[in-house]
Amino acid sequence: MAQSKIDAETRTEFGKGAARRTRRAGKIPAVLYGHGTDPQHLALPSLEFAAVVREQGRNAILELNIGGVPSLALTKTVVQHPIRPYIEHVDLLVIKRGEKVVVEVYLNLTGDAAPGTLVTQELNTVEVEADALNIPETLEVSVEGAPVGTQFLAGQLPLPEGVELRTDPEALLVNVVGAPTTEDMEATEDAAGAGVVEDKPETAAAETSEASSSDEG
Numbered sequence: 556m557a558q559s560k561i562d563a564e565t566r567t568e569f570g571k572g573a574a575r576r577t578r579r580a581g582k583i584p585a586v587l588y589g590h591g592t593d594p595q596h597l598a599l600p601s602l603e604f605a606a607v608v609r610e611q612g613r614n615a616i617l618e619l620n621i622g623g624v625p626s627l628a629l630t631k632t633v634v635q636h637p638i639r640p641y642i643e644h645v646d647l648l649v650i651k652r653g654e655k656v657v658v659e660v661y662l663n664l665t666g667d668a669a670p671g672t673l674v675t676q677e678l679n680t681v682e683v684e685a686d687a688l689n690i691p692e693t694l695e696v697s698v699e700g701a702p703v704g705t706q707f708l709a710g711q712l713p714l715p716e717g718v719e720l721r722t723d724p725e726a727l728l729v730n731v732v733g734a735p736t737t738e739d740m741e742a743t744e745d746a747a748g749a750g751v752v753e754d755k756p757e758t759a760a761a762e763t764s765e766a767s768s769s770d771e772g
Contacts, residue, residue, distance in 0.1 A: 558627070558688070559607040560618045563587075566596040574644070583642050587619070587628055589649035597621065597647075605642060608633060614658045614690045617647065629656060629687060650687040657684045657721055660691055662712075662728060666699025673734040674698055681709055681728070682721040691715055696729055705731040 566577065566584065574584045582598040597619075607615045608630070615630040632646035650656060659680040668674050681694065694714070696707050710724030 558616045558618050559603075559611070560620065561599060561603055561607070562620045563597040563599055565622060566598050569596065578641065578643070583645055585645040585647055587621075587626065587647040587649060590651070592649060595621065599645060601642065604645065608642075612661065612692045614660070614692075616650075616688060616690075619647075627652065627687075629658070652688060654687050655684050656687045656690070657682060658690055659683075661693045663693040663695050664698055664729065665695050666697045666701075668698045668701040668705070668731050669703070671734050672701070672703050672731050674701075675730045675732065677727045677730060678709075678722075681712065681726075683714065683718050684721055685715075685718045689715075689717060691718060698729060698731065701731045703731060703733045 563585070564582070566573070568576070577584050577598050578601070580598075581601050583601050583604055585597040585599050586594050587597055588594040607617065611630075613630065613633065617628045617630065619626045619628055627650050628647040629650045630645065631648045632644075633642055634644040635641075636643050648656070659682050661680050662676070662678065664674065664676060683691075683694075685691065691714075694712055696712065698705075698707075706727060707729040708724060709720060709722045709726040709728055712720065712728065714720060
């Protein structure tokens with residue numbers, strides 16, 4: 556995986572107000588930790604870091620320059636604003652060249668299953684252990700020509716050399732089932748509508764209530 560060089564600044568102010576000021580200045584609040592070091596509170600350039608995440612994905616490797624001091628870091632957590640298109644906060648993990656880390660990697664489905672099938676993806680990511688500088692960006696599952704009843708388990712996932720699976724090998728990744736027919740869909744709609752009692756119009760209900768009151772009187 557490529558490594559991106561980013562100049563980071565040390566933050567001396569903390570709290571929500573300080574974080575907002577950091578973001579208004581075009582930077583992202585971040586924390587760098589790991590290897591027994593004290594956490595470092597940093598500010599990363601927003602546009603540069605967002606570009607790195609787009610290119611490398613969730614496990615981006617950064618070569619940080621912190622006031623002239625280099626540090627190699629793995630992107631662990633990226634907190635995106637739930638509505639607005641900006642990153643609120645980032646957690647970074649100090650790594651060393653040659654060490655292995657446990658990360659989650661996205662699955663990418665390729666190919667087309669057999670006609671008349673429906674492919675359901677049960678897991679979007681799997682956990683693997685890999686060299687910190689050779690983390691795969693994605694792992695592929697080919698469903699090309701897969702017939703009804705085919706299941707892909709985590710243990711069947713092809714892994715690059717040096718990458719070890721940490722997810723349960725029996726975990727179901729992809730399930731190929733029969734696509735519902737028009738008759739199936741119509742039967743489902745009929746079953747959903749069965750037993751439904753329509754409400755009486757309000758006018759009819761009122762008339763019935765008035766007639767009942769007259770009889771009692």
